[in-house]
Amino acid sequence: MGYSNQATSTGRRPRAGARTYDFRRPVRLAREDAHLLKVAMQTFGRQATTVLTTSLRAVSVLSLIQVEEMSYDEFLTGLPEASICAVMSLEPLQGKALMSLDLSTLMVMIDHLLGGRGVDEQPERQLTDIEQMLIRHLMGRALREFAYAMEPIAVTRPQLLTLESNAQFVQAAAATDPVIVARMQLVMGERINTMDLCMPYAMLQPALEQATRSQDRGEKQKQRSAAAAKTTRRLNDVEVDVSIRFDPIRMSSSQIGRLAVGDVIGLGHRTSKPLEVTSATSTFGYAIPGASGKQLAALIVDPQEQ
Incomplete structure (x- = not known):
């Protein structure tokens, strides 16, 4: 029974050259x-x-x-x-x-x-x-x-x-x-x-x-510094949701259930106190409400200043 040399050779991977x-x-x-x-x-x-x-x-x-x-x-x-x-x-x-x-x-x-x-x-x-x-x-x-x-x-x-x-x-x-x-x-x-x-x-x-x-160590330190700088640049370009909010209040379930159109809810937020600027539940600034043209706006302020 014969066999094909071509089939055998194509089914194997070529070997690397020998080294002395x-x-x-x-x-x-x-x-x-x-x-x-x-x-x-x-x-x-x-x-x-x-x-x-x-x-x-x-x-x-x-x-x-x-x-x-x-x-x-x-x-x-x-x-x-x-x-x-x-x-x-x-x-x-x-x-x-x-x-x-x-x-x-x-x-x-x-x-x-x-x-x-x-x-x-x-x-x-x-x-x-x-x-x-x-x-x-x-x-x-x-x-x-x-x-x-x-x-x-x-x-x-x-x-x-x-x-x-x-x-x-x-x-x-x-x-x-x-x-x-x-x-x-x-x-x-x-x-x-x-x-x-x-x-x-x-x-x-x-x-x-x-x-x-x-x-x-010097090369690895350079690589870590370059990676950190690259990560910082990328993070600075990421868009996140920002909210400006009043101080939250607590209400019972029955109070929430009796709310109707026209009811007024007292927030307990003093008018002289600035609003919180937050993102992902973290507060990073304070602002007072205002307007810019025909749009609502907020002015970032220092909370320590009156």
Whole structure:
């Protein structure tokens, strides 16, 4: 017995495309947190651009490429062999952060700082004590701009702890711990370099959660205020019935039953007392009767005034 492939295919919903998931790199960084870090790193790039240009006396641009999450071991494995890691503390955040630059880039910076032209041919050796002091001073200025950029996330006091020529010796996190890496591009004249800023996720997590909660509270407050203003505008446009009445009196059923045309009912409302202006049994004003042209009218008055 045959069957129709067409009927079978049209009776099923198309499946969504498969997505690759790396179980060795579970996604921990929320989209909101990634956006906060991206904005902070872009701000740091703009601020550091001014510092580098004025310090090196050469047009320099530091810009963000991307913010990504990986394990600490993957970060270390991806570093160039000849690279220098600046180990930093970000008090009051717990832990250590790393700023990595290749040795040749640092040599070009030192050449500029000492009045040179920053040529590509630089010696391949470790930094001397004087060269380390020059780099420490330059990074100290850059870290002040980093603190400014991080203010939307947390108020930090960055401090350069040491310069390491071998990042494998820096125990900033366990090999499998997740870290947040900001890949940045450094342009000095015609030379294009890369700079990596690595921060353990455990260091940033409390500050990111607090910043996200504060942002959510601010956003929700704005939404509530906008909803309240919209409701107020709509309520102001709603038409309601308004009555102007004398003081009510009480009558027995027999009195009401004996009423006839021509009978006079004493209201007990003094002639000097204004009438009540009401809506839905609520009194919100007082008025005295009068006329406006050929129509009855009421003049709103202050009941305290005689």
